[in-house]
Amino acid sequence: MAGTIHTASRGYDVIGDIHGCGNTLAMLLEQMGYSKVNGVYQHRRRQAIFIGDIIDRGPRVREALHLVRDMVERGSARIVMGNHEYNALGYCTRARPGSGRTWLREHTPRHDRxxxxxxxQFEDYPQEWNDFLDWFYTLPLFIEEDDFRAVHACWDSxxxxxxKREQGGACIDEEFLHASADISSFAGEVMDTLLRxxxxRLPPGMTITGRDGYVRExxxxxxxxxxxxxxxxxxxxPDPxxxxVASRKLTEEERSQLITYPSDAPPVFVGHYWMDSRPAPLKxxxxxVDFSAVKYGRLVAYRMDGEQELSKDKFVWVNVVRDHRDSPDYPISEDSVAR
Structure with a gap:
């Protein structure tokens, strides 16, 4: 069984943001040598590490969630929380009386979308959705092994x-979720930094409009x-x-606010950022490992075997293409797997 393999002899496959691309995920797992045993994907010598954002945007959110949770519960995978799982908890949790809001994440048109x-996709399965919301609380914000780390967006030591000192582990609870609604609080800073x-801030009076139409300062x-x-x-x-502005020099105050990741620290894997280049290490x-799968990009994994200098040759992926046999509006995978 995959769950009985000793860590020292096991390799890891760190998989990027899935966003409901359930078919693509199955193809990528099979490309990497995973197969179903009693209905659950596993590998004899390796474990998958999901970088979060299993839900939203894609056509098979429910199927992807079941596939991932089954693997995690079987021991053939682990997962860190993504900002979309966190957003779902906030969206579906009522705010406390006197807070001035109805939901922790207000039901604005943008959040609704x-x-x-x-x-x-869960409209006919409300109890399943509630069960998954409960499961989201069990997802750690980060994974820290001797030879690698994983977090959805940013490793801030x-x-x-x-x-870890205050929570006694890597998971949040409902109290922490409520506290994180205040972005200026410690809880708010943790969730915003690690997951987003x-x-x-841009220079005074300047804004940029992203590809999603959202205006940002x-x-x-x-x-x-x-x-x-x-x-x-x-x-x-993604938006330049x-x-x-790009040529503007950083002030000393701005430089002091930046987080740095030491060159001698273990390799760290993130998702979140909608990359669109050929997969390669950032450093x-x-x-x-997020290469915009749900936007007809690639679903990418890095095959980690303990190396401390990451290599572009360790990335594998499945290209995501439009296929009218399913729906022209949603991505699924064809036989366009590449290394």
Missing amino acids: LIRETLD ELIERF GTDM FFRTKFWADNPRTYSDVVFQ LPPE HNVAC
Whole structure:
């Protein structure tokens, strides 16, 4: 059984954001040598590590959730929480009386749109959805092994160490969820940083409009930049900065606010960032495995075998294409697997 393999002899396959691409996930697992045993995917010598964001946007959220949870419960996979699982908990949890809100994550048009596919697919299975919401509380925010780490968006050692001391582990509870609704609180900072990443405010009066149409006054930043000097050295998001902003020099105050990831730290894997280039490490010990699968990109995994310098040759993926045999509006996979 996969769950009985000793850690020292086991390899890991770190899998990027799935977002309801259940067929694609099955193809990727099979490409990597996983097969079903009593209905659950497993590998004789390896364990999958899901980087979060199993839900929302795609056509097979329910199927993907069942596949992933079955693997986790069997011991053939582990998982960290993504911001979409966190968002779902907030969206479906009533705020406490006197808080001035109805839900922890208010039901605005934008929030409604982000979770709509998930709620629609569970419309006939309300108890299943409630069970999955309970399961989300069991998802750790991070995984920390001797030779690698995994977190959805950003590894902040100071926040993580304080979280472990105060929470006694890697998971949140309902009390922490409620506390995190205040973004200025410690709980709010933990969830925003680890699950959404770090950001920096744009110059006064400037905004950028993302591909999703959302107008922002902040841009996402790297947590691993070495000796950055300009905004272009730290920006990390699909939407580019205007040239006049990208060339702007960082002030000493701005530089002091940046998180750094030491070059001698174990490799860390993240998702979240909608990459669209050919998979490769971001740094010798930092890799992103989110390559926009649900937007007809790639569902990507990194095959980790204890190396401390990551290699582009260890990435595998499945291309996601439109297939009219299913629906022109949703992605599924064809036989377009590549290494």
